[in-house]
Structure formats: C-alpha cells, structure tokens
Amino acid sequence: MDILNPQSANNNQDKKAEIQILNELRQNIFKINFDLLDLFFERKQILSLIQQAKIKLNLPTFLPEQEKSILGNALMFEKLKKLSVKEWLAFSLLWEAQASEFSSYPRWSCKVHIKKSQSTLDLEERINPLLLKLLAPAIFEQLLLSDDFLYLKNL
Numbered sequence: 001m002d003i004l005n006p007q008s009a010n011n012n013q014d015k016k017a018e019i020q021i022l023n024e025l026r027q028n029i030f031k032i033n034f035d036l037l038d039l040f041f042e043r044k045q046i047l048s049l050i051q052q053a054k055i056k057l058n059l060p061t062f063l064p065e066q067e068k069s070i071l072g073n074a075l076m077f078e079k080l081k082k083l084s085v086k087e088w089l090a091f092s093l094l095w096e097a098q099a100s101e102f103s104s105y106p107r108w109s110c111k112v113h114i115k116k117s118q119s120t121l122d123l124e125e126r127i128n129p130l131l132l133k134l135l136a137p138a139i140f141e142q143l144l145l146s147d148d149f150l151y152l153k154n155l
Contacts, residue, residue, distance in 0.1 A: 044098050051102035061103030068130045068155050080135055085123060088135060092128040106149075113149035118142070130155070 054061055070076070080088065092108060099105035106112050109126045117125060124132060124139050129152050133140040145152060 040094065040098075043094075044101075047098050048102055051099075054103075061099075062105050064130060064152065064155055067128075068134070071128075071131050071134050077134060080131070085127070085136075088131060089123060089127050092126070092131055095128060113145055113152070114143065115146040116144045118144065 051061060071080070080091070083091070089109075096105060096108055100107060108128045111117060111125050113129055114125050121139070121142060124136070125143060129140060129143060129145070129149070132143070133152065133155070
C-alpha cells in the first residue's frame with residue numbers, strides 16, 4: 001500500500017474485484033462450452049436413432065420438406081434469426097457433420113448444391129440452403145444452384 005496515495009489501495013481493491021468478476025465469467029463460459037459439448041453428443045445419439053428408424057421404414061435419409069419444417073419452426077426461427085451468418089454456418093456444419101455420419105446427407109459445406117461458385121457468396125454458399133432460404137431469402141435467391149438441387153427453390 002502506498003501511504004502517500006490512499007487511492008492506490010482502492011484501485012487495487014477495485015482491480016481485484018474486477019479480476020474476480022472476470023474469472024467468474026470465464027468459469028461460466030467454460031461451463032456453457034462443456035454443456036454445449038454434452039448437447040452435441042446427445043444430439044448425435046438421437047440422430048443415430050432417427051437414421052436407424054428411417055432405414056427400417058425404408059425412408060430417404062434426407063427429407064428436405066421435413067428439414068424445412070424443423071428449421072421453420074417459429075421458436076427455432078426466432079433464435080436462428082438473432083445469429084450472425086458465421087453462426088448460421090456453424091449450426092449448418094453441426095447438422096451436416098452429424099447427419100452425414102449416418103447417411104448420405106448433402107455436403108453443403110463442400111458446395112455440392114452450387115453450379116457456379118461466386119466469390120462474393122463463399123460463406124453463404126457453404127450454409128445449408130434451406131436454412132439460408134428461411135433466414136435470408138434474398139441471399140438464397142442469389143445462389144446458382146446445380147440442376148440436382150433446383151427443386152429447393154420450390155420448397
């Protein structure tokens with residue numbers, strides 16, 4: 001403690017309090033990250049059961065109408081709308097990574113649905129086009145879809 005400057009003691013206490021708050025916030029983020037990982041694993045297990053049921057019922061593994069219905073759910077739509085384009089991509093990648101592990105789910109991130117890539121839309125072209133169609137229809141309309149995926153425009 002600086003006897004000549006009594007405020008330095010207050011500043012040190014303030015700094016310690018701020019550091020404590022920072023550490024608590026970091027612990028909260030760690031817990032959230034841990035919980036997210038648990039949810040990823042839980043989602044993957046449930047998705048595996050869904051794919052097994054589809055196989056038993058002789059259903060296609062990719063049902064665009066079903067996917068659009070899920071993404072278009074009002075509660076999910078409102079949450080997704082609050083995310084950035086990069087977060088849409090992260091969400092899309094999660095779906096793709098987990099679904100393609102069990103089936104022939106389209107590899108949107110590899111741009112399998114794109115006829116001709118546009119450098120100005122590189123990020124958007126890697127997002128599930130059904131997600132993009134719901135959240136950013138104007139951007140979806142700019143996608144140059146390959147012939148195999150033109151049907152997405154009519155969903």
